[in-house]
Amino acid sequence: MDSVLFERIEPYFKHLDPDHDVLKIGDRSVACKNVRRVLTWAGLARHSGDDPLLFDPPLFQAVKYLQEASAHRNIDGQVGPGTRVLLAKRLLEAGGLSRLPELDGSEVRRLPTVFISYAWLDTDPVEKLEQWLRDNNVEVIRDSRSFVGGQDIKEAIRTSVLRADRVLAIWSRNSSQREWPIFEQYVSEEIERQFGTRILIYVRLDDTPLKMTDSHRIAVDARTRPLKDVGRDVLRALGIEVGHSRVHYDPDEPIGLSST
Numbered sequence: 500m501d502s503v504l505f506e507r508i509e510p511y512f513k514h515l516d517p518d519h520d521v522l523k524i525g526d527r528s529v530a531c532k533n534v535r536r537v538l539t540w541a542g543l544a545r546h547s548g549d550d551p552l553l554f555d556p557p558l559f560q561a562v563k564y565l566q567e568a569s570a571h572r573n574i575d576g577q578v579g580p581g582t583r584v585l586l587a588k589r590l591l592e593a594g595g596l597s598r599l600p601e602l603d604g605s606e607v608r609r610l611p612t613v614f615i616s617y618a619w620l621d622t623d624p625v626e627k628l629e630q631w632l633r634d635n636n637v638e639v640i641r642d643s644r645s646f647v648g649g650q651d652i653k654e655a656i657r658t659s660v661l662r663a664d665r666v667l668a669i670w671s672r673n674s675s676q677r678e679w680p681i682f683e684q685y686v687s688e689e690i691e692r693q694f695g696t697r698i699l700i701y702v703r704l705d706d707t708p709l710k711m712t713d714s715h716r717i718a719v720d721a722r723t724r725p726l727k728d729v730g731r732d733v734l735r736a737l738g739i740e741v742g743h744s745r746v747h748y749d750p751d752e753p754i755g756l757s758s759t
Contacts, residue, residue: 501661503658503661503662504587504591504661505584505587506662507596507599507661507662508586508587508590508591508599509583509584509587510607510608510609511530511533511599511602511603511604511607512530512533512534512537512578512582512583512586512587513530513583514526514528514530515528515529515530515606520579520580521577521578521579522534522554522577522578522579523554523559523576523577523578524554524555524556524559524576525553525554526553526554527550527552527553527554528552528554528606529552529603529605529606530578530606531551531552531553531554531558532551532552532603533602533603534554534558534562534578534586535551535558535561536601536602537586537589537590537593537602538558538561538562538564538565538586538589540589540590540593540594540598541565541589541592541593543561543564543565543568544557544558544561544564545557559576559577560576562576562577562578562582563575563576565582565585565586565589566582566585569585571585591694594695595693595694595695595696596694596695596696597694597695597696599696610636610637610638611636611637611638611664611665611737611738611739612637612638612639612640612662612663612664612665613632613637613638613639613640613663613664613665613666613667613737614639614640614641614659614660614662614663614665614666614667614683615628615629615639615640615641615666615667615669616666616667616668616669616674616679616680616683616684616687617668617669617674617680618669618671618673618674618677618680620671620673621669621671621673621674621704624669624704624721624754624755625641625669627726627754628667628669628702628721628726628729628730628733628754629641631726631730631733632730632733632734635730635734635739636739637734637737637739640659640662640663642655642679652679653682656679656682656683656686657686660683660686660687660690660698661690663698664698664737665698665699665700665736665737666683666684666687666698666699666700667700667701667702667733668680668683668684668687668699668700668701668702669702669704670701670702670703670704670707670709670718671703671704671705671707672705672707675707684699687699697716699713699716700716700717700718700719700733700736700737701713701716701717701718701719702718702719702721702729702733703718703719703720703721703722703755704721704722704754704755705722705755706722717736719732719733719736720732721753721754721755722753722755723753723755724753724754724755725751725752725753725754726751726752726753726754727751729754
């Protein structure tokens, strides 16, 4: 399994206590509920009617079934690092990343993450939108800050898109024909097909029409609207409530491009 993808899924099967690396009988955690749900999708467990958060004997047996069916080296009925890999694989088999929101993420210590795809000529509006997102507790991945020197660019893009919950494609006359934004959208679409979940959202800075194949996608209109309105629409598309700004910028200033 891709290590970056596993990093996204594994926290759903871990105890809230970072020093508690193995789930076993008697433990009580949201992670137990998530383990039981994935095993139910796999046909190896049933929902517990008493306490879904409890690691009870039926869940212990279901985990053992999973380990036996996967020829796991440790058939002990406990959920350690290796068994979390097995659970992540079963999750992907059950419907891909589109099933991830069906798990309980209340104990997952992870900020929502977006990858911003854009052309360098649009850096100024991108900087403003990035700051808005960071002010609202969204982790932002961008080439200028997130890519490591010497890293293969195509692999860095793929890794970044895999890490992100959503990809914001900043769409304009500057980006519509540029190599890297086009490639980033292609990678996003490939991952959507592979894992059965929509991740690509457009933010339109000018009147450049979207591709016909993307007419069904969410496209936030940023052409003449103030940052506060564009930012709210983006956050709503991400399923996030608007917080309070902490930096100096004019939220009433349009961030789109002029038509000249």
